[in-house]
Amino acid sequence: MKQDKIRLIVMLTHDDRTVPDAREVFEQCKDSKAEYFGFKEEALPFPQMKELFAYMKKCGKKTALEVVAYTEEEGIAGAKMAAECGCDILMGTMYFSSVKEICRQYGMKYMPYVGSITGRPSVLDGSIDVMIAEARECIKNGADGFDLLGYRYTGDAVELNRRFTAEVDAPVCIAGSVDSYRRLDEVKEAAPWAFTIGGAFFEGRFGGSICEQINKVCDYISR
Template structure:
């Protein structure tokens, strides 16, 4: 199975203000997945970005960075209003129930307990494995998201392997992915894919072409790391 790359049009847990401009200048036909967050975006920009991506044949993921109950509820409604393809948020049974009857939008909750801003993962390997197994058996859950590089207590590879082996749905790795070694580890652990935002966008102000160059390089690394790569 090929390793999927999701380009996050975000920095520091917020959608970048120039997300549409960056997207329109992006020239990587191979890229199939983009994402942004509810924090830092307005409905009009989010709608324009979602429609542009869908017109280009790409899937759109909305991550709900506002972890309050009200924020998660509003984010789920935003996902429905926009018609994105996937929504990522903190685990809420009511969200799973709401998306269980939706044939167009997939619900991917975070595995593990998280706190702070930016979010930090607070769960052990055993806790993650138990929750991943439980979540993936829940109606309405299409995938699970893990942030193994947003903690310092455990080996990120161990966390990924334990979570991937326990889950019966695809595993997406998010937060803190920056280099080729991590991409290789993510693929070897059995994850479905990974996200990258700030590390791919960091040079865009000085060199707008850098985003296309960086995304092309990440796509190449993803192909090389995929288990089915020859």
């Protein structure tokens, strides 16, 4: 489902783990143009996670916890964590109705992964047709959208992003390894609901401070 407006979700993460100084980094970029901020379920201590999410909300941001987990037990634990943190969106986990039920109870949007995913940082495998069919089934079962690991795909990432966004009637977030202006152009072409950038900001891929990079990306994607 292509979107007119594409949102940047700033992830305070590197190598699929939350950076230890996430609070300090957010402090530096809380006044940037990004509306959405989030991080992973590892490795910040839970009290610090709760405090940081509360501060993000106080600063007027929408919040997402991305849970890099593939079993139902891990998914439930991640959903409970996101609920206690007051997050707006639970990203990640494979789809489970038990996880969806927790999200429903706490008013969170649920955007699970699709495909065959292994490792951390995650690697995505599988047929594009199968992933689209899986997504359609998840929508029937209550998924609100999808966390698509497009640039972690072992196949044609551009084709996956383009087809999945066009053929799945739900919000799609292209997550992981958006690390160049060329990929930003590809994201603009696919026109998903949102995309994430984390590690690329910490590696300075877009030039300048993290706040400057966020604003550059927001400006670029909105042109």
